[in-house]
Amino acid sequence: MKKLVLFLFLTAGMLQAQFVDWQWLHPKPHGNHLNDAVILSGGKILTFSDAGIVSISTDGGSSWTLLRPDTVAGNRSIYEADFVNDNVGYAVGTAGLAMKTTDGGATWAQLTTNLTSNIWYVDFVNENLGYIGGSSGKLLKTTDGGATWSEQVIGGTTSVLVYKIHALNADTVYAGTGSATPGRLIRTTDGGATWSAVSGYTATGTVRAIYFVNPQIGFVGDALYAINKTTDGGATWSPVDYGTGTFYEIKFATDSLGFAAGADGNVYVTTDQGTVWTPSFIGAAPTSNVYGLALGGNLAAGPKSAVSVLAVCEAGLAVLSNNSGATWNILGTSLNREELREIAFVNDQFGFATGGSGTAGDSLGVVFVTNDGGMNWTQLPFNPKFRVYSGNFLNTQTGYVSTRGNSGVFKTTDGGTTWTQQTLPITSTTTVINTTQFWDEMTGYVATSGGDILKTTDGGATWTALPDPHGTTAIYDIELFSASDLIATGTSGKTYRSTDGGATWVNLNPTTTTLYAMDFPSPQFGYLVGSSGRIVMTSNGGTTWTTQTSNSTATLYTVKFFNDSVGFVLGSVGEVLFTSDAGTTWIPYTQAPSNATFYSADIRNGGLYAVGSRANIIKGLFSGNIPVELTSFTASAADGKVILDWTTATETNNARFEIQRRSGNEEWSVIGSVRGSGTTVSAKAYRFTDNSAVNGIYSYRLKQIDFDGSYEFSQVIEVNVGMPSEFALYQNYPNPFNPSTMISFALPQSDNISLKVYDILGNEVAVLLSGKLDAGNHTVEFNAAGLSSGIYLYKLQNSAGNALYGKMNLMK
Structure with a gap:
């Protein structure tokens, strides 16, 4: 066993090294917004996303490999990609990201453009000649495959955003902007030597899509949800308005067959060179933006006259049509893409997640379960017609989930096959039940957005409204220390503790900022998080509180600690913070999913599970192998029982102890498990009682297992179980x-x-x-x-x- 000194040198920076990456559990391959895609020969597909993920499939989308090619920052979003052949491609994105591949996307090299602002678009005429455009009025040209770049003079100010570039040939190039100066549609006809506004183009929407079938016939899509067509090289334009939204991409497979990426879950298809555009619903949520399109030869068996169209959207959704947009198939796996509000594990294998739609008309509440540690999830055949905001499973069979109103609590005793609706003593039918907490099968509490705290002592058969000092302000979380000892927190930092089952309450006064969640890794150490990056900590059970410096302005919705010192806080805009020193310092983890909101988290199986917007379920994996320092391990026998006692001086990432036994030369067998204390420099004592030993001599050992799955065995001890003295x-x-x-x-x-x-x-x-x-x-x-x-x-x-x-x- 390694000694204490190894732990004392564990810094916040070392902890970040241990937190190696996010594993996407749902949806798959991932749930970041997809911005662009390409289809190469042989059914090879590449998609490009927020947070810098390149996903590659070589089997038409059946399986995927995920890459993070940004070697500078690791997580810069990729907005656009352009391949000139099956090997050579370019990609651009946020904060000056520009990359090139020469092996079909397997590896990428960073390009030097001297830009630090966002680059929105890239378009290449051939392997060497290309353009990039972005923020600060920047439009750059390369003639040597990205080795060097020259800035184009387009006019306007540094506030101009160049969103789109379409190179018709080496001389004629169009660009779209969001400003009347230099023009929303600008053009060069001399290879970039001069640029000017297309005088006949008078539409006022920001240009986000440009495509010319030939020098005379072209199309422009804008942020006012119009497609503008010219048949005379841009001298005149005829617009068609499709309502509200943005067309982000227009591409043509032939002179007549074209596609436009819409803002309402539709790809618009034309078969008559843009005279009529017909919406084709791709099967996404009706509010989904389609950000990018890729066209290719038919990837499926069938008539080769059909075209494969890949549409990429919000929340990691990629949808493929092999019949020119007539029908669509979702690539990857997803139960749905609604918001998830709660995740928790009963054991290493069984866990649940709850959520659903917040739109009343959708009438959708969901409960997901996993039986393999989160690798695969199923949706239970249960829909309470409202979003499931909270839940609590006591074991794999008995659980509670809560939605809203006086009949919004449901109980299952058969693992979710059937549910019994329960009645609460409140009048509201719309108040949200924000938290559901049970101490055991009989005693549980729920709290609502209307300030109600309700209690059951008979497994949910009846509920009693407790006297509650929150008034009518929302309560967001409850922490239970026993069946009668609890803390409730919520709006304006109102936090109260009861030690008599809710009969009376004591004001803890941690802050005046709204608090959404809390976690007490031990009875004395607790952390509360909330609005505007607020984190408060107590080391004496709530008697006094310290406001910690998070350096975050995000709304923090959930907090989970391994032990008194090591923990994580998650919230809006993809915020993930961690600490290894009880919150003295909080370190942001930059490779979290982009712009997602995390509402709930749990610690299990060597990592941190989190759920939130877009039905994201992710697991933060850990590395590092600092085992536990075991200081004693003893056994004693009495009346047919063997009592095992052991102590530790320090622990790091200690998930659990597995107790193993054998008699004589038998194989070792597992007879039980005791939860570890994570990471701690305090001495810990443990006990396990073996009730199944009969007369004889037994050997025992401990298998200490870290959160990352690594393990070590203790020394072996023996005990003689003798003759009992009584019946x-x-x-x-x-x-x-x-x-x-x-x-x-x-x-x-x-x-x-x-x-x-x-x-x-x-x-x-x-x-x-x-x-x-x-x-x-x-x-x-x-x-x-x-x-x-x-x-x-x-x-x-x-x-x-x-x-x-x-x-x-x-x-x-």
Whole structure:
């Protein structure tokens, strides 16, 4: 085991190195806005997105490889790409990003343009001759494949934005801007030596799309949702208005067949050289912008007269048509792209996420579940007709989700197959239930946007309104320390603690800024986050608070800590902050998904899970392998039980301890698990009781597992389990269980015994043992696969008529 000094040198910078990357779990391949795409030969597709991701598919979109080619900043968004052949391509984006590939996108080289502002567009005539344009009135030309660039004089001021470039040939090039000076549509006919406004173009919308079929016939799409057509080389133009929106791209496959990227989930198609444009709905949300189009030869079997069209949109959506826009197929996987508000894991494999549409007319609430640690998600067949704002699963079967109003809490006891709607003692039908927290199967709390705190002590059968000092202002989060000890926080920083189950409350006064979430990694250490980058911390259970410097102005919606010192805060505009020193310093993590809002997070399986806008579910992965310093590990046996105790001096990224046992030369078997303390420099003590050991000599060891999956074994210790001194029956383990559990008992002498199981009404449902057994400790397995969920009793009786009873809970 490595020593304490290794932890003492762990700085915030080192922690950033440990936080290696985001893994996209939903949607796939990712959920960043897609800005452009290209189709190359052989079915190869490249898409370009916010946050600098290049996604490559070589099988027509069935599978994808994700690259981050920006070696300077790592996360600059890519706005536009242009390939002159299957190997040579160029890409541009934010903060002066300009790159070139000569191997079909596998690798990229950074180009030096001396621009630091956004570059919106790139268009090349051939491998060497091309143009880029962007912010600050910049339009640059290269004649040597991007090795050097010369600035074009286009007139206007530095506030001009050059959004579009279309090179008809080496001499004639069009550019679109957002300003009347130098002109919304400008042109050069001498290879860039001079530029002037196209005098016949009088439309006032910002030009975002340009395409000329030939020198005479051309099209311009603008931010007023009009397509303007010329048939005389730009001398005159005829506009067609399509309502509200922006046309971001126009491309033609032939002189007659063209496509325009719309702003309402439509690609507009013309088959008559732009006389009529017909919308073709691509299957995205009706409000989705289509930002880019790529045209290619037919990628599917069928008539080669058809054209493949790839439309790329918001939220990572790429949609492919292999029949010239008649029908569309979504590439990648997505259950939907609505907002997710909550994520939590019950164990390493089972987790849930909730959300849905905030538009009343959509009538959509969703619950996603995973059974493989988040790698794959399914949507439950349950729609409460409103967004699911919060939820709480107690195990894989029993859970609660909440929407809004006095009937907005739903309970499942079968893993989400069926749900029971519950009634709350409030009158509003629209107040949002922001948080749902249960301590155990019986006791739970919900809080609302109307300042209500409601409590159940019978598993949701009935609810009671608690006296609450928040008044009618919103409560956003509740933290439970026990069934009766809780903190509630919300609007204007109102934060109160009750230690008597909500009967009375004490004002904690952390801040006057609205707070959205809290996390207490231990009873004394707690963190609250909220509006305007606010983070407050207590190290004494809320008696006093310290406002921390986050250097953020984002709205912070969620906070999760590994331990008292190491944690994460997430919020709007893709904000992700982390600390390794209890918030003394907060470091922004720059490669988070772009412009997404994160509403909820959980820590599990070696990383940080987060959900938010666009149905994003992501996992921040961790590296680093500083194990735990184990200072003692002992075992003692009594009355058929083995008690294991161990202590640690320090821990770093310690997820859990796995307890393993063997007898003689048997293989090691896992008999239980104890959660670790993450990262801490404080001594920690742990205990585990083995109730299933019978007479004999046993070996035990600990498998200490880090959050990144790395592990180490402890030394092996032995214990001799001797003869019991009294007739005893022990609590079954595990409990609750599904479908099997172990029942242990002790016999001080050989005896005829019976072990039977009864339902709650006293009906016998199983005979586990009946006959003579030797003295000693015994364990019997009870398999309840054929029984329904509920409380069951087990009875052990000896020949003298002495009976012992136990109670167990089957939860399916």
